[in-house]
Amino acid sequence: MxxxxxxxxxxxxxxxxxPGIGKRTALRLVLHLxxxxxxxxxxxxxxxxxxxxDIKFCRSCNNISDVELCEICSSSNRDETLVCVVEDIRDVMAIENTSSFKGLYHVLGGKISPMDGIGPHDLNIEPLIKKVKEGTIKELIFALSSTMEGDTTNFYIYKQIQEYNINMSTIARGISVGDELEYADEITLARSILNRVPFESSLKT
Amino acid sequence: MxxxxxxxxxxxxxxxxxPGIGKRTALRLVLHLxxxxxxxxxxxxxxxxxxxxDIKFCRSCNNISDVELCEICSSSNRDETLVCVVEDIRDVMAIENTSSFKGLYHVLGGKISPMDGIGPHDLNIEPLIKKVKEGTIKELIFALSSTMEGDTTNFYIYKQIQEYNINMSTIARGISVGDELEYADEITLARSILNRVPFESSLKT
Structure with a gap:
């Protein structure tokens, strides 16, 4: 050009x-301005x-915030024994949207990905392990995407803290609400059968 | 959100x-930054x-430029009797890329579009008519897109200057080089047959 x-x-x-903006799109945007x-x-x-x-990262959960300790971490209505491990702020926003989670978050800032040169030390993992060692956390929920990188990150954290006596869970994988069974991939369908839930508990939500 | x-x-x-950037995309871009x-x-x-x-618009052709008179308008290798009327800088860049046009440009800055509230006086048409009246231009090439708005704009300019003795042409409409006839729309195909060119002249390019 x-x-x-x-x-x-x-x-x-x-x-x-x-990302995702090529020269032509950039020219269109700039001419618009x-x-x-x-x-x-x-x-x-x-x-x-x-x-x-000026942006800050919460010193406890590492989420983007305007103050030292974010609104969620400083709230007294939150269960601080339950921590959900997520990749970035978008995941926090998505989970907060559901209004179904009342614990705290821990934002890693990415996933372990050797292909992209991202190791455990590039992520916010060390503070999580420290928090676990301190003993306030009773349950850790892994909510990373179920890709190779997500699974690797989960497993890395799991190995680091398995000696401490806390519960670790991952969010359920299954057929999306409203989706047709016939279009689901086999792994998701198989997992949804393996991890079936009692019918009565499915009536609650 | x-x-x-x-x-x-x-x-x-x-x-x-x-334009074309929704909230989700905007969040992705901002998090990237x-x-x-x-x-x-x-x-x-x-x-x-x-x-x-700081950006300037060439005082002659209205194209985006860093100086008062743009490079094309101030070049001595250009035929100033031949002027190509285009919508915006992207069209100038596209035509310049072909290296086939040695005249000057006139950038309108848009097309007449009553639906969007754009009338002739919102565009850079008056200076073009003034240039025509001054008498240096021998041929005007209309290179607007062949939409209703483009055709309206062409016709408006045509009516304003038809009394002056200059040639007016539009760029040829036809089948793109490399395209299959069967996929062309009927209007384009019909025009390409109506405006057929002698075989010998098609050998030149």
Whole structure:
């Protein structure tokens, strides 16, 4: 792509560094900004910069927060003996949306993935093990995605803390509510049969 | 979507004002920036702001440029009697890529579209008519997309300048090079037959 303006070219190049945004999309977005009032561009730029420089991570759960200790960790209505291990803030938001979980979270910030050069020490695993050692946690729920990386991360944490006497569980895998059996993959269907639940308990939710 | 951080929420909201970027995509992009060094966010923000405040539009053709008179308009190798009317800078870039056009451009900045509230006076049409009146232009090539809006814009300009003695043409519509006839729409195919070219001249390119 040849640009008639260096300013435009630089903006497009910076924009196209975002994941999933190619040069053409970047050009479309940048030209859109040019057609809008200056305030929109300034607002976007300022919001991104302020966020990047001022954002904090909760010192307990590592979730994104505006304060030292996030709202969930500092709440007195939460069961601090129950901790859900998730990959990132999106998972916290998804679980919070269900209003069904009243424990705390622990955000790892990723999954162990040797292919991408991410080892256990690049993640927020050490503080979790420390928390387990301190003895307040009674149950740990692994809620990572069931990929090779997710399973590896679960297993790594499990090995580190198996000597301590806490319960460890993973979220249930099964057929999504509303899905047709015939379209489900075999592994999910097999797991949903293996881990069947008593009919009475399925009536509760 | 409920956010654990106002800073994050604001960044996501600003980002999701861009066309084709929803809240989820915006969150993904913003979280990506959080994982990258601060310099990337600052670079993006600065590039956007500098572009928005410092960018110029060529006073002759209205194309985006860093200088008063763009490179194409100020070039002595260009035929200033031949002017190609296009919608925006992307069309200029596309035509320049072919290296087949040696005239100048005139960038309208859009198409007449009553549905979107865009009339002739919102576009850069007046300066084009002025240029035609001055008498340097011998041929005008309309290269707008062949939609209702494009055709309306072409016709509006045509009516304004038909009294002046200049040639007006539109780019050829036909089957794309490499395309199969059977998949072409009827209008395109019909036009390509109506506007057939002598076989010898098709050998040249």
């Amino acid at each position: 040849e640009f008639s303006s260096k300013l435009l070219e630089r903006a497009v190049n910076e924009m196209s560094q975002l 040019l057609k809008q009032p200056k305030e929109q561009t300034n607002g976007l730029a300022d919001a991104l910069q302020t966020m990047r420089s | 409920e956010f654990s951080s106002k800073l994050l929420e604001r960044a996501v909201n600003e980002m999701s004002q861009l 959080l994982k990258q060094p601060k310099e990337q966010t600052n670079g993006l923000a600065d590039a956007l702001q500098t572009m928005r405040s």
